[in-house]
Amino acid sequence: MPDTIIERIRAAYAEETPLIIQGGGSKGFYGNADEGEVLSTHGLAGVVDYQPTELVLTACAGTPLAEIEALLDAHGQMLAFEPPHFGGNHFPHAGEGANDALRAPKPSNATLGGAVAAGLSGPRRPYAGAARDFVLGVRIVDGTGQPLRFGGQVIKNVAGYDVSRLMVGALGTLGVITEVSLKVLPRPAAETTLQFELDETAAIGRMNEWAGLPLPQSASAWHAGVLTLRLSGAASAVCAAQAKLGGEILPDGGAFWQRLRDHATPFFGTRPLWRLAVKSSTPPLRLGDAQWIEWGGALRWLASDLPAATLRAAAHAAGGHATLFYGAPPHAGAAANARFAALHDGVFAPLSPAMRTVQYALKQRFDPRGILNRGRMYPDF
Amino acid sequence: MLSPAFLSKLRGILPAHCVLHEREDLAPFESDGLAAYRNVPDVVALPENEAQVAAILRLCHAEKIAVVARGAGTGLAAGALPIDGAVLLVLTKLKRIKSLDPLARTAVVEPGVRNLAISEAAAAHGLYYAPDPSSQIACSIGGNVAENSGGVHCLKYGLTVHNILKLRAWTIDGQLLEIGSDALDAPGYDLLALLTGSEGMLAVITEVTVKLLPRPERAQVVLAAFDDVAQAGAAVGNIIAAGVVPAGLEMMDRLAIEAAEAFVHAGYPMAEALLLCEVDGVNEEVSDDIRTVHDVLAASGATEIRTADSEEQRLKFWAGRKAAFPAVGRLAPDYYCMDGTIPRAQLPHVLQRIREMSAEFGLRVANVFHAGDGNLHPLILYDVNRPGELDQAETFGGRILELCVEVGGTITGEHGVGLEKIRQMCTQFAAPELARFHAVKAAFDPAGLLNPGKAVPELHRCAEWGAMHVHGGQLPHPELPRF
Numbered sequence: 082m083p084d085t086i087i088e089r090i091r092a093a094y095a096e097e098t099p100l101i102i103q104g105g106g107s108k109g110f111y112g113n114a115d116e117g118e119v120l121s122t123h124g125l126a127g128v129v130d131y132q133p134t135e136l137v138l139t140a141c142a143g144t145p146l147a148e149i150e151a152l153l154d155a156h157g158q159m160l161a162f163e164p165p166h167f168g169g170n171h172f173p174h175a176g177e178g179a180n181d182a183l184r185a186p187k188p189s190n191a192t193l194g195g196a197v198a199a200g201l202s203g204p205r206r207p208y209a210g211a212a213r214d215f216v217l218g219v220r221i222v223d224g225t226g227q228p229l230r231f232g233g234q235v236i237k238n239v240a241g242y243d244v245s246r247l248m249v250g251a252l253g254t255l256g257v258i259t260e261v262s263l264k265v266l267p268r269p270a271a272e273t274t275l276q277f278e279l280d281e282t283a284a285i286g287r288m289n290e291w292a293g294l295p296l297p298q299s300a301s302a303w304h305a306g307v308l309t310l311r312l313s314g315a316a317s318a319v320c321a322a323q324a325k326l327g328g329e330i331l332p333d334g335g336a337f338w339q340r341l342r343d344h345a346t347p348f349f350g351t352r353p354l355w356r357l358a359v360k361s362s363t364p365p366l367r368l369g370d371a372q373w374i375e376w377g378g379a380l381r382w383l384a385s386d387l388p389a390a391t392l393r394a395a396a397h398a399a400g401g402h403a404t405l406f407y408g409a410p411p412h413a414g415a416a417a418n419a420r421f422a423a424l425h426d427g428v429f430a431p432l433s434p435a436m437r438t439v440q441y442a443l444k445q446r447f448d449p450r451g452i453l454n455r456g457r458m459y460p461d462f
Numbered sequence: 463m464l465s466p467a468f469l470s471k472l473r474g475i476l477p478a479h480c481v482l483h484e485r486e487d488l489a490p491f492e493s494d495g496l497a498a499y500r501n502v503p504d505v506v507a508l509p510e511n512e513a514q515v516a517a518i519l520r521l522c523h524a525e526k527i528a529v530v531a532r533g534a535g536t537g538l539a540a541g542a543l544p545i546d547g548a549v550l551l552v553l554t555k556l557k558r559i560k561s562l563d564p565l566a567r568t569a570v571v572e573p574g575v576r577n578l579a580i581s582e583a584a585a586a587h588g589l590y591y592a593p594d595p596s597s598q599i600a601c602s603i604g605g606n607v608a609e610n611s612g613g614v615h616c617l618k619y620g621l622t623v624h625n626i627l628k629l630r631a632w633t634i635d636g637q638l639l640e641i642g643s644d645a646l647d648a649p650g651y652d653l654l655a656l657l658t659g660s661e662g663m664l665a666v667i668t669e670v671t672v673k674l675l676p677r678p679e680r681a682q683v684v685l686a687a688f689d690d691v692a693q694a695g696a697a698v699g700n701i702i703a704a705g706v707v708p709a710g711l712e713m714m715d716r717l718a719i720e721a722a723e724a725f726v727h728a729g730y731p732m733a734e735a736l737l738l739c740e741v742d743g744v745n746e747e748v749s750d751d752i753r754t755v756h757d758v759l760a761a762s763g764a765t766e767i768r769t770a771d772s773e774e775q776r777l778k779f780w781a782g783r784k785a786a787f788p789a790v791g792r793l794a795p796d797y798y799c800m801d802g803t804i805p806r807a808q809l810p811h812v813l814q815r816i817r818e819m820s821a822e823f824g825l826r827v828a829n830v831f832h833a834g835d836g837n838l839h840p841l842i843l844y845d846v847n848r849p850g851e852l853d854q855a856e857t858f859g860g861r862i863l864e865l866c867v868e869v870g871g872t873i874t875g876e877h878g879v880g881l882e883k884i885r886q887m888c889t890q891f892a893a894p895e896l897a898r899f900h901a902v903k904a905a906f907d908p909a910g911l912l913n914p915g916k917a918v919p920e921l922h923r924c925a926e927w928g929a930m931h932v933h934g935g936q937l938p939h940p941e942l943p944r945f
Contacts, residue, residue, distance in 0.1 A: 214620065237837045239872075239876060255651070315751070380646070402645065442904075443651060
């Protein structure tokens with residue numbers, strides 16, 4: 082199957098025809114509109130190597146995330162960055178459901194390659210690390226059709242530039258990922274989710290203060306006056322922390338975090354929906370009430386009609402950046418999405434001229450004819 | 463040689479005391495921590511602020527003069543070895559901790575700040591900077607970023623790349639790159655990961671924002687003796703399989719144990735192999751983990767297990783391990799240190815092969831390693847005054863690195879490639895990957911002026927370089943604990 086992919090890319094390179102890389106199609110909404118023929122990684126499926134005692138798993142890019150997670154679970158391990166699945170139609174229609182009760186997610190088609198290319202991480206991210214922190218090695222096929230292997234299957238490796246991690250979050254624009262090696266971790270023996278009634282200012286303060294204490298935290302979120310905190314670790318440690326912190330135990334906390342991870346709540350059906358990554362201690366942004374806060378304060382999801390410039394300036398002032406995560410209303414179609422994104426100066430925050438210069442140079446070295454996911458990250462990439 | 467005209471332009475940028483060009487002033491900069499490689503620099507520039515760094519880079523770019531960036535000079539792969547006709551850009555005067563935010567748990571520091579100084583500054587808030595290379599009292603954070611430094615605790619807490627948020631870095635043509643952000647990610651490609659471990663080849667760092675972690679409530683260490691190294695190796699995997707991620711998991715073989723015991727009298731039991739397993743975290747969790755570790759070690763065939771029951775005893779258990787290198791240095795006039803990483807399951811096989819090669823070459827080997835993450839530091843003992851032994855040691859070392867690659871590992875786990883391992887890069891990577899590494903460099907530095915000739919070998923010339931040689935136990939800065 083990699084041979085087919087290599088041939089397709091070589092042909093596309095020769096003819097300068099763009100390709101859209103697709104795994105399970107669960108994150109097709111993410112990024113700017115791209116153009117070209119679909120190049121599916123569907124046939125690149127299967128776990129290549131998994132030795133639980135090594136804490137390393139290697140799998141082909143088209144392997145369903147759900148399959149990998151089930152395999153790890155059977156061995157008491159997990160993907161600690163909790164990659165969002167965003168299974169097909171994960172977000173409900175805007176306005177559906179009067180309250181913000183969390184809905185059950187539908188089964189997902191998300192693949193490992195897509196999760197790594199998107200580089201998104203779930204609720205555990207601030208406490209355990211991001212997708213890129215767990216990537217140890219990749220096999221890719223670059224934009225000329227050259228298969229390449231970077232990194233490896235060991236945790237410590239400083240030979241050569243870290244091209245493996247460069248691929249994480251590159252949205253396939255530097256190469257088609259065909260295989261990934263990841264560090265995995267033991268699943269915590271116990272998890273408890275606690276809730277606290279707190280206003281936004283107090284909640285942000287509390288999340289940051291707690292993160293500076295030796296407490297077994299693994300996720301935090303605030304929405305509509307309720308702070309939710311997950312504790313993970315040895316049963317004794319979780320118990321002791323719970324006694325220290327108080328709060329109300331949320332039954333079925335696991336489902337709460339999974340739904341939040343996959344945006345399976347009516348709030349995430351609102352359009353447009355912005356993702357503001359900011360310094361965790363940033364006080365309330367005061368950009369509207371429709372908001373979820375995650376990651377100990379470092380992530381603010383905003384349903385807002387404010388101009389892109391206003392939101393981007395606010396995020397920048399808070400040490401971060403704003404992404405137009407969901408643009409046009411659901412089912413509006415790719416063309417509507419593209420127009421919408423263009424109106425907002427693109428999905429991703431523009432780069433400074435110096436950063437743009439080196440990033441564009443990297444793009445040209447890995448994909449000289451710009452055939453891989455053309456325009457997905459930035460219009461001219 | 464640099465022209466007088468160039469030197470005078472350099473003096474236009476920096477005050478007189480920040481430009482060194484007299485031979486006696488230059489000598490201290492002739493090598494980094496790998497003293498076998500020496501080359502007196504033509505000129506040393508010691509900028510005192512970021513604007514001076516940028517101006518020096520612009521000048522060198524305009525005049526096509528190469529630049530070698532250097533921090534504290536504790537690197538172990540000759541990455542900061544001066545190059546003829548280049549400026550040695552020493553960043554140790556940039557040593558301010560610019561700010562520390564206890565609530566957001568971050569610190570903004572200049573590149574010359576020492577690794578340990580960050581944790582010392584954060585201690586008042588119950589916080590610390592996690593990566594702890596053994597040279598942490600001297601090594602600087604800029605160098606840590608350049609090498610993606612690890613330490614004893616990286617299995618649990620990660621390497622430098624996992625513990626930084628943002629960089630201010632300058633390209634050779636004097637453009638500022640603001641990489642990463644105060645948030646947990648940034649738009650565009652992940653240049654933060656790419657710059658980390660890039661060995662001064664892509665840009666010069668003038669500011670690092672690091673993450674700080676809460677100090678663990680408690681740390682405790684268990685020591686276990688084995689009468690078979692393969693059994694000790696298997697015990698390492700068994701601890702991980704039991705669901706424990708130790709903060710540190712170190713192993714020493716008989717020769718290393720004997721040397722350490724004779725040197726610091728840590729009270730180690732004599733055995734074929736010794737494991738030190740430290741767990742840290744919340745009080746209750748440490749108690750649970752210590753019990754688990756104890757049971758696993760017993761079931762794995764340990765002949766003796768001791769748990770440190772006081773901080774004093776914990777430090778004593780560690781004292782022997784931390785002194786292992788100087789201790790081994792007393793066994794022979796010279797030793798040669800390797801830095802390969804292997805998948806943990808290969809540990810018994812690799813140790814057996816090293817033993818066989820040791821017999822074949824007639825050279826003794828002491829094995830000291832970060833067993834938790836499979837990072838080996840075999841020390842090959844030799845005597846440079848015996849004809850042929852140096853060559854034998856080098857051949858032996860090369861064979862060990864090739865063995866690491868053969869079993870799915872890497873030629874360098876934490877010391878970097880620099881000049882030392884540039885030949886072995888050809889063993890680990892094929893031509894297409896090496897070509898892409900050159901392409902990455904060219905994207906930042908098309909003229910090839912930043913640290914040329916290091917880290918990535920030219921495709922047409924996988925030249926033979928030496929390796930780490932320590933004569934008579936004499937390292938530069940011998941007072942520093944290492945590895």
